[in-house]
Amino acid sequence: MSSPSSAPLTEAAVPFDPASATIAIVTYNRSGLLSRLLTSITEMDPKPGHVVIVDNASTDDTTEVVESFREGLGAELVYRRLDTNTGGSGGFSEGMKVAYDLGSTWVWLMDDDVEVIPNGLARMGAWAPRFKSIQGRRYDYDGSEFYWQYRIAEPLGIPIPFAPAGFDESGFKPMNSGCFEGMFIHRDIVEQIGLPDPRFFIYWDDQMYGWLASRKTTSVIVNEFVLRRTREIKQWDMGIRHMNASSNAYRYYIMRNRGHMKNYYRSLGVYNPILFGAGTALTFGKEVIRLIAVERTVRGTSNLFRGLRDGKKITKDASWRPMPPLVDIS
Structure with missing residues (x-):
């Protein structure tokens, strides 16, 4: 994979501090998957400063699972249990708000059905001096490279399914979309576009948020594998x-x-x-x-x-x- 230093900086670089990042997770009745994700966070090097977990009123043992990781997580854990299920949209809106109120410079959003590659935060942080809206890559459940539709046809408001998957030596490609399964975004952009819109409940919310971000900054997908999906989906x-x-x-x-x-x-x-x-x-x-x-x-x-x-x-x-x-x- 290409180093982010292979292209010149467009503005003064600010060194990335892992402690300034917050991982914000949304979960609902999937304590087993959440446990895998939290286990992977314990194995991260470096770790973020905070881990925010938004629980969409789960009825399983999610609360007990979260508390079992509090001492050994290696980052400050903030648990928000909501009174009702607000969907992924409401959960990520709340997670972003909590992370922002904590003073986080960077927010890394993710569902509960992924796990983090141990050096994933370092890989994302290597690009932080250059960009403020970054999407890393994911391995699929079977270990294959997961293809994400990183560009939309703006007038149609739909993803372009055959946008090129390959990367050149720069190691990044411009994007005008977003995915809450791994979006890495700077608080400066959050300030300008606001929180994710909870009215969506599910679907199109992350594409819209990523599109709004791309109107304020150069958004990119980088050739760095930082997450692995842990749930098999019929395809x-x-x-x-x-x-x-x-x-x-x-x-x-x-x-x-x-x-x-x-x-x-x-x-x-x-x-x-x-x-x-x-x-x-x-x-x-x-x-x-x-x-x-x-x-x-x-x-x-x-x-x-x-x-x-x-x-x-x-x-x-x-x-x-x-x-x-x-x-x-x-």
């Missing part, structure tokens, strides 16, 4: 790419949240009704293909239609506003 192997199985809840929010995306586009003056509508139609078609090819059924399309209906209600809500910048709040 359709298409050779070059894979298509994962979904659920009725995901199908609903995939379509409903196009309403929130449309409102963000409108607020920023980049909304094109024809092109964005085409992106919505392509999303609908992709989910139908997913149902047939991966899950071998046509049951579930009603959730797509419900999502479309409720998304239209969101676009007609005159009180809707984007998440406010934190600098304005403070």
Whole structure:
């Protein structure tokens, strides 16, 4: 892998301090997976200053698992148990807020179904003097290289599935998206774009947040493997790419949240009704293909239609506003 020092710095470099970073984890009823992730954090070198765990009102033994790691984690542990399940979106919004209030310079977001490569923080920190919105790479459950769609077709509001996977000698590629399974972001950008939007509940929230970040700074994906997925997901192997199985809840929010995306586009003056509508139609078609090819059924399309209906209600809500910048709040 290429060293980040192989290209010149564009501004004065600030040395990365691991203690200035916070890992923010969102979990819900997956204590076994969470235990694997926390075990991997105990093996990290260097470790972050804080580990924030947001528990979306789990009903299993998550609290006991978290407390069992408090003494031996090697970083200050902050546990937030929510009263209700706010989805991944609400969890990451709360996790980002807690990390920000702790004074963290860097926030590393991750789901509970990954584990950290021991030197992962050092690998991400090596790029911190140059960029403020960074995505590392992940190994899949089977140890293969996981491909993440790091660019979106902005007018359509959808990922580009065949953006080149390879890296040149620079070791990074510009991105205009984001993924909460490994997003590494500087507090300066969080101040400007605000917290992740909890109204999404699940889906499109991280793509939107990464896109908003890319409008404020040069966002990059770097050729550094820093995470490993620990949960196997049913997939359709298409050779070059894979298509994962979904659920009725995901199908609903995939379509409903196009309403929130449309409102963000409108607020920023980049909304094109024809092109964005085409992106919505392509999303609908992709989910139908997913149902047939991966899950071998046509049951579930009603959730797509419900999502479309409720998304239209969101676009007609005159009180809707984007998440406010934190600098304005403070």
